Amino acid sequence: MLKIENLKAGVEGKEILKGLNLQVKPGQVHAIMGPNGSGKSTLAYVLAGRDGYEVSGGSVTFDGHDVTEMSPEERAAAGIFLAMQYPVEIPGVANSYFLRQALNAIKKARGEPEVSAAAFMKLLREKAAVVGVREDLLKRDVNFGFSGGEKKRNEILQLAVLEPKLAILDETDSGLDIDALRTVAEGVNRLRSPERSFIVITHYQRLLDYIVPDVVHIQAHGQIQRSGGKELAGELEEKGYDAMIGAVAA
Amino acid sequence: MSAATLPVSPRPPAARRPQAFVEPISSFAEAFLAQAGRLNGATELGDLRRRRFERFKALGFPNQRAERWHYTNAARFLNRPWHPAAAAELGSAMVTPYLAGGSRARRLIFVNGRPAASLSHVQGLPPGVIFKSIGRVLAEEPAAFKALLDQDREDDGLTALNAAFADNGAWIDIPAGVKLEVPLQLLFLTTVEAGPTPMTHPRVRIKLGAGAELRLIETHVTLGQSKGLTNLVGTVEIGKGASLTHDRLQLLSEGACFVGQLAIDLEAEAKLKQTIATLGGEFVRNEMDARLKGNAIDCLLNGVYMPVGTEHVDTAIRVHHLAPGSHSNQFYKGVINDRSHAVFQGKIFVEKPAQQTNAFQQNNNLLLSDDAEIDTKPELEIYADDVKCSHGATVGDHDPMELFYLRSRGLDRATAESMLTYAFAAEVFERFSDVPLKLLARRMAFERLPGGSALQGML
Known part of the structure; x- marks a missing residue:
């Protein structure tokens, strides 16, 4: 589904990803762990197509198509979704309106019929109940005045409504207390399916206790340093980043 | 306080820099000659209007060299051969889209500057409340209108021009203690029947007694791409502890010019919440002069302008804190597109006695085109030492x-x-x-x- 080969990318001429390889098959959950500055968020932004993130080498193919030249909206239509570490506040745009526009834009790009306002509200309420988003947040402006936990849950709600093939969760656990973490993880687990893949970017093992990955990668210095099963996360938690990647870095 | 710090203080015409003002073209004198005898109150106000017309001729139209204009050459837009607007009948269906305030609202609707009795609804207000056209005021008690004109600023050509021609508009009196539940709407419409270059000079006079409350809606609309000049002069008095909410919406066509000046006096504990949206017009100038004369006043001035094409919109605000312990806030936003030009000049004066003043001003702009222009000039002039004041302006993209x-x-x-x-x-x-x-x-x-x-x- 997703194949990243020798990816080199950076911001403002500074190379941050230095030949990164990663392959994700349908239905798999991959965790990417790594210390600050290892390029985890850069990878997320490069996959979603944020302006200013330049690919200087290698390739990213998604469902057989090269995505590096695609706009963010084209990637969204192709089925890539990024749940952001810092969800953006958009005062003046109602959450439910925004999400319906987004869903219909994606449907339109795929040549599918748009969803009526009434049908969408029904869908939205169902999904909101599943991921634990209070109904009053649907009417409020996008993320505006939301607590940290509410913002993260709102990202998962968008994920649930837009039903992407590949969801990238960029430090979705940061700033969450244990209850919010559990709610978010439950929401994600309900969305797991044989067709949908996840890349879970996280600093700590904690989230992976709830979203159990198929593969764990350790990223440092702009590359995947080690890959393994879910037990790798536990080992990392025990030994720390220095011990796990120190040898490689040296 | 010294007179020098009060910009509204009368200044003799001789003191002005001549190059800052442009002499009116002859069509104004021709229009005045033709019109003066036909205006409401022609007998009682004839002399006063003639004097005001002379004053207008002497003061002329400002250009960018004039102190309060700076970024706008008003003469370029205004010194044109306008003619008094012709009367027209308008069906209620044409007016319906612009009605505001809900089904219980009372309205004065003006078509081409004249009150349209069949469209208006002013009956059934509480005893003591006055809500009528200035045409009626001139018929019933012309001395009251004369007294209003006597208070005009003496240094402004546009005010003098208005005084020379004004024979209609709205007169609103909310007596002390009356909290008016139903909103009042003033709807000014211009139709194509007004002529190719019509001008109107409405007056608006609003007075709230102590503790009175009023929600006022003011709408200006040009129908069917009608053109024209509206030169509005308004005075607003908000008594002690009184509260005025004032919404103004301007929906003007490409060929329409609007100049509106409001002099607003607030007494202690008074509240004003004004919100203005300017959506269209070749040239629109909204000018507000608020004088906060007592303590614990809350004066909030909001606005948004969204010029497109070659439209020009100019907002000029002066807030004068004259007494201690009051609060004012200016909150203006602009979306400027195409080749349009927007101007925001907001000034806060805090006079020496006005300690513990809180005065804020913010003007944020989105510039959507390389050819569009925004001039924003927030200013503070503070003579008191224990105050909280701030101002800020931003211009940017998404x-x-x-x-x-x-x-x-x-x-x-x-x-x-x-x-x-x-x-x-x-x-x-x-x-x-x-x-x-x-x-x-x-x-x-x-x-x-x-x-x-x-x-x-x-x-």
Whole structure:
């Protein structure tokens, strides 16, 4: 589904990803762990197509198509979704309106019929109940005045409504207390399916206790340093980043 | 306080710099000659109007060299052969889209400067409340109108021009203690029947006694691409502890010019919440002079302008804190597109006695085109030492992160941009007190946005 080969990318001429390889098959959950500055968020932004993130080498193919030249909206239509570490506040745009526009834009790009306002509200309420988003947040402006936990849950709600093939969760656990973490993880687990893949970017093992990955990668210095099963996360938690990647870095 | 710090203090014409003013073209004198005898109150006000016309001729029209104009050559827009607007009948269906305030609102509707009795509804207000046209005031007690003109500033040609021609407008009196539950709407319409170059000079006089409350809606509309000049002069007196909410919506066509000056006096504990949305007009100038004369006053001035094409919109605000312990806030936003030009000049004066003043001002602008221009000039003039004052202005483009966020969810760039532009302006629309007016403003705003028609669902 997703194949990243020798990816080199950076911001403002500074190379941050230095030949990164990663392959994700349908239905798999991959965790990417790594210390600050290892390029985890850069990878997320490069996959979603944020302006200013330049690919200087290698390739990213998604469902057989090269995505590096695609706009963010084209990637969204192709089925890539990024749940952001810092969800953006958009005062003046109602959450439910925004999400319906987004869903219909994606449907339109795929040549599918748009969803009526009434049908969408029904869908939205169902999904909101599943991921634990209070109904009053649907009417409020996008993320505006939301607590940290509410913002993260709102990202998962968008994920649930837009039903992407590949969801990238960029430090979705940061700033969450244990209850919010559990709610978010439950929401994600309900969305797991044989067709949908996840890349879970996280600093700590904690989230992976709830979203159990198929593969764990350790990223440092702009590359995947080690890959393994879910037990790798536990080992990392025990030994720390220095011990796990120190040898490689040296 | 010294007179020098009060810009409204009368200044003899001789003191002006001659090059800052432009002599009116002859059509004004011709129009005055033809019209003076036909104006309401021609007998009682004839002499006064002639004197005011002479004053207008002497003062002329300001250009950018004039102190209060600076970024706008008003003469370029205003010194044209306007003619008094011709009367017209208007069916209620044409007016309906612009009605605001709900079914219980009372309204004075003006068509081409004249009150349209069949469209208006002013009956059934509480005893003591006066809500009538200035045409009626001139018929019943011309001395009252004369007394109003006697208070005019003496240094302004546009005010003098208004005084020379004004024979209509609105007269509102809310007696002490009356909290008017129903809103009042003033709706000024110009139709194509008014002529190719019509001018009107409405007066608005609003007085709230101590503790009175009023929600006022003021709408200016040009129908069917009608052109023309509206030169409005208004005085607003808000008594002790009284509260005025004033919504003004301007929906003007490409050929329409509007100049409106409001002198607002607030007594202790008074409240004013004013919100202005300017959506269209070749040239629109909204000028407000607020004088905070007592303590614990709350004066909030909101506004949004969204010029497109070659439109020019100019906002000039002066807030004078004359007494201690009051609060004022100016909150203006602009979306400037195409080759349009917007000006915001906001000034806060804090006089020496006005300690513990809180005065703020913010002007944020979105510049959507390289050919558009915004001149924003926030100013403070403070003579008291224990005050909290701040001002700020921003000019920018969309936030790249907001844009990326919307696009990453599937919205194309154009839709995402118009959504963010709309949201930027909507913060001010939300401050309208009247819901029907807010909806009308939002709908009209979509027409000023690229790709805006796709946003109707945001209503």
